[in-house]
Amino acid sequence: MAWATAGGHNLASITRHKLRFGIxxxxxxxxxxxxxxxxxxxxxxxxxxxxxxxxxxxxxxxxxxxxxxxxNERPNLFSAQASFLRSVEKGRDLYAYELSTPITLDGELNDWADYDGQLLDYGSDYIQFSRLPYNSNTLTFRHVVGKYDGYLYAAFDVTDPRLVYRRKDSSRVDRNDHLIIGMTSPKGEFHRYAIAPYESGWINAWQIVDDGDTTIPLSQDHLVLESKIHGFWRATDKGYNVELRIPLDMLGNKLGFAFYDVNSRTNRDIDTIIGTSNTSRANKLGTILVPSPEIEQILKGIxxxxxxxxxxxxxxxxxxxxxxxxxxxxxxxxxVKYGDNNDxxxxxxxxxxxxxxxxxxxxxxxxxxxxxxxxxxxxxxxxxxxxxxxxxxxxxxxxxxxxxxxxxxxxxxxxxxxxxxxxxxxxxxxxxxxxxxxxxxxxxxxxxxxxxxxxxxxxxxxxxxxxxxxxxxxxxxxxIDSQGRICQAITPLKQHDEIGDLSRSMADMVNRLGQYNHYLENLSSRLSHELRTPVAVVRSSLENLSMHNLDAESERYIDRAQEGVQRLSTILSSMTEATRIEQSLQSADKETFPFNELVEGCMHGYQLAYPEQAFSVKTTKTMIHGAPDHLAQLLDKLIANSVDFSESGTPVEVTLSKLQRTAFLTIRNTGPLLPDEMAGQLLNSMVSVREQENKGKPHLGLGLYIARLITEFHEGRITITNRQDKRGVEVIIALPCQGEE
Missing domain, CATH: 3.30.450.20 (PAS domain)
Structure with missing residues (x-):
């Protein structure tokens, strides 16, 4: 890496590690x-x-x-539905659910599966009579009623460990387990019905004709068959199930069911009565609320x-x-609108x-x-x-x-x-x-x-x-190249926007910089051309003046003037040297020659030119296609520069090596290091780091600039950097080489 461009590359490396956030x-x-x-x-x-x-x-x-x-204001919709009661009592006041299908009267209760959660439990809280202290293991039942198509259906799941049927030769219906139904008719008449089967199977209700006296025995003389009320009585492992169907046209707004439990087949006395309400009198019955068909018709009409x-x-x-x-x-x-099918x-x-x-x-x-x-x-x-x-x-x-x-x-x-x-x-x-x-x-x-x-x-x-x-x-x-020279112009964009304006501004700026750089590049030749005539006039005048007899004081001043003119001539020659080399490079012919022999021959001459300086030379056979004279001039500039900065008693090391199709010429000296502030400037024109202690030998910093021109003419690159051991400076020239012939 070139010393002159090391700082720029380091900055580029740092930039690459930064997060790029582009447009x-x-x-x-x-x-x-x-x-x-x-x-x-x-x-x-x-x-x-x-x-x-x-x-x-x-x-x-x-x-x-x-x-x-x-x-609003339609009392007939509510009077028959017990809506005028101040309060209703759960289990006593019954509600007939609207059934979705008719009930098959078989005592299985399968048709009531959807209403299992609505079955109410009747136990000690609904005891109407108990001859002995009540035991929950004797009689309990679960009950629900429903309505479908003009009929009221009732289901009972009765728990009775001792089921006692009616004797076939008995005229009494109250000496066995039986069910009493109490209800009012649509006209408000009170009726009671008894169900007392001989065995499991189809059942009918018997209307009790007692003229209001509930104490008389329920014998066949006081019963009249009611063919409209019928159902099914089925014995189970824990008791029995009862399903009933009652026409709604027989039913008013009050209804009650009571189960009479007989446990002894000998005396057949009633031990327990549990019911939804007291079925002995109309005023003791609970209410039955049947969903109103009139209101349902109104809702359907709406x-x-x-x-x-x-x-x-x-x-x-x-x-x-x-x-x-x-x-x-x-x-x-x-x-919600759904569009047609779209394929x-x-x-x-x-x-x-x-x-x-x-x-x-x-x-x-x-x-x-x-x-x-x-x-x-x-x-x-x-x-x-x-x-x-x-x-x-x-x-x-x-x-x-x-x-x-x-x-x-x-x-x-x-x-x-x-x-x-x-x-x-x-x-x-x-x-x-x-x-x-x-x-x-x-x-x-x-x-x-x-x-x-x-x-x-x-x-x-x-x-x-x-x-x-x-x-x-x-x-x-x-x-612009790394040395600040204008290489090519910027093509202005035709777009009439901010980027187009920027490109046109930059193109105009580069054009003006090119003109200014061209002026600076020709300034040294112009100055040297313009100053040579007055310098020659001054020199001839001093020579003519020295021919006259002058005192010692005058001769001393004339000698000092001649030294100044000589120094000024040297400066002018150095200023025109770079221009002459650029012009000569344009017309120089290249040839293929052994670069190692050129280096060795030049180093022998440098040993004679600098007898007090030691040199160390190592070369490898290398064929170069170039101009030998200019490469020798390149060596002259670099060796002279290295000798000037070498410490006394240390050699200048010259090494020529080859890697693939590139030749590397390395010149190392031991001496002061390059200052950091001069990074990227030593290979430019009229740049020097010398302290100028020798006033009689001016240095304009053109030597390394000429070396760069010769290297670039041979399509190579030159780098100047401090040695890795920090003991001096090394110059590395990389040139394309030819294969061995």
């Missing part, structure tokens, strides 16, 4: 700001979802208000299919229900790549959810409490499994300025979620296209700009 990188960074667009779009869609939810909330409240308006709607009484019991929450997606579900490449890309990514990281598809209120007999919630207080209210809740959000709204039903019930409507947010997902898909697709196109456009734009700047940089680097 394209900056443009890509700016393009990253485009990724904020999906974030803004995502938040916009979320805000849109909030507005849609608010709209859904207002719409659902409006739905409940409309239904409640259709039910035709609200996008919501699940309940009508409840003031005890929060369901009078009617329509709709399914799984399909109750709200009015927004109808706003384009973009549609396939969306379906196979983009949408799976969206739904994995950003979106979620609506999932089927579970809701326990599907067959609820009683509903509650803050919205219902507020509605029963006379205020419409809406409420958001999670589904039981947390997979969906359900909006519920309630509005009061008025009768004579009193709240008799409420209309409750529920919708899921599946419609809004689906609409949000579709909007998010379209938004993300558009944002992705914008980001890709925008990033690609910015990258291409930055690449074009950076390419133009790099070309301008390369031209600027090639315009």
């Amino acid at each position: 394209r990188s900056k443009m890509i960074l700016i393009a990253c700001l485009l990724f904020t667009l999906p974030w803004f779009g995502y938040n916009y869609v979320l805000e849109m979802e909030k507005l849609l939810r608010q709209g859904q909330e207002q719409t659902l409240i409006g739905t409940t208000r409309a239904v409640a308006t259709a039910l 035709g609200h299919t996008s919501s699940r709607i309940w009508v409840i009484d003031r005890h929060q019991r369901v009078l009617a229900q329509t709709g399914n929450i799984q399909q109750s997606n709200g009015v927004w579900s109808s706003s 384009s490449w973009w549609a396939k890309l969306e379906e196979s790549v983009l949408h799976p990514l969206y739904y994995r990281y950003l979106l979620s598809e609506p999932q089927p959810f579970h809701d326990d209120l599907k067959d609820a007999a009683k509903v509650d919630g803050v919205h219902i409490i507020q509605a029963l207080k006379g205020r419409g209210y809406s409420y958001w809740r999670q589904s039981d499994d947390g997979k969906a959000v359900i909006l519920a709204a309630a509005y009061p039903i008025w009768l004579d300025n009193k709240v008799m019930g409420a209309v409750v409507a529920e919708e899921s947010t599946v419609g809004i979620q689906t609409l949000k997902n579709r909007a998010m898909e379209k938004l993300l697709n558009a944002m992705l296209a914008i980001i890709i196109v925008g990033t690609l456009t910015l990258f291409l734009f930055a690449s074009k700009i950076s390419g133009r700047i790099r070309r301008l940089r390369d031209e600027a680097e090639q315009a």
Whole structure:
């Protein structure tokens, strides 16, 4: 590495280790700001979802208000449904669930599997009579009632370890396990019915004719067959099951069931009576709430299919229900438009790549959810409490499994300025979620296209700009060489933008620098040419003056003037030497010769020219294609420079070696080191580090400059640097060499 360019290369090495952050990188960074667009779009869609939810909330409240308006001031819809009771008692006041299918009367209770959670347990809290202290292992039962197509169905799962059937030869029905049904007719008449089978199988009810006296024995004389009420009695491992069917046209608004347990087959006394209510009198019966067909007809007439709607009484019991929450997606579900099937490449890309990514990281598809209120007999919630207080209210809740959000709204039903019930409507947010997902898909697709196109456009734009700047940089680097000379001009760009203006400015600047450098390069020859005439006049005048008889003092001044003229002549000769060499190099002829013989021959001459300086020479046979005279002149300059800076008693080491097709001539001396501030300047014209102690021998620093010119003429390179052991300086000349002949 050349000493003159060592500092520049070190700086370049440091620059390479720094993080480069070019225009394209900056443009890509700016393009990253485009990724904020999906974030803004995502938040916009979320805000849109909030507005849609608010709209859904207002719409659902409006739905409940409309239904409640259709039910206001209609007492016949509530009087028969026990809605005027001040309170209801669980287990005593019964609720008939709306059945989806008819019940097969077989005593198996399989048809009641969907309503297993609604079966109520009857035990010690529902004892009507017990002859002995009650034991829960004697008699308990589970019970539920339902309604389907004009019939009331009842199911009983009775636990009775000692089942006692009616004797076939007995006229009494109360000397065995039996069931008493008490109810009122639609006209308010009180009737009681007894069921006492002889064995497992089909059963019919017998109406009890007792004229209000419940103390008389229940014999066949007091029973009348009621063919409309029938069912099935089936014995089980733990007791027995009973299924009944009662026509709704026989039933009023009060109903009760009571099981009479007989454990002894000998005395057949009644040990325990457990029932839903006391069946002995009408005023002791519990109520039965059957979903109102009239209200159901009103709901169907309104035709609200996008919501699940309940009508409840003031005890929060369901009078009617329509709709399914799984399909109750709200009015927004109808706003989701699906386009026709598209077989384009973009549609396939969306379906196979983009949408799976969206739904994995950003979106979620609506999932089927579970809701326990599907067959609820009683509903509650803050919205219902507020509605029963006379205020419409809406409420958001999670589904039981947390997979969906359900909006519920309630509005009061008025009768004579009193709240008799409420209309409750529920919708899921599946419609809004689906609409949000579709909007998010379209938004993300558009944002992705914008980001890709925008990033690609910015990258291409930055690449074009950076390419133009790099070309301008390369031209600027090639315009001036390491010695500061103008090598070639910069081609101005034609574009009328900032880079074009910069290129034209730099081209004009390089042109002006070239003119100035040309002026400086010719300055020495011009000065030497212009000064030679006055110097010759002064010299001739001094010679003429010295021919006259002068005193000693005058001769001394004339001698000093002649020394100055001689020194000035030497300076002029040195100034023109470089110019002459440049001109001679242009016309010099090259030949192939053994460079090692030239070096050895010159070194013999230097030994005679510098008798007090020791030399060490090592050469290798090397063939060079060049000008021998100029290479000898190159050696003259370098040896003279090394001798001047060598310490006394130390040799100047000259080594000629060859590596592949390059010859290396190394000249080393022991002496002062090169100063750091002179890095990159010693090979320039009129640069010297000499202290100029010898005033009679001027040094203009042209020797190394001439050596550089000769080296470059031979397509080589010259470097000057401090030795690795820091004991002196070494000069390395690399020249292309020829193969051995």
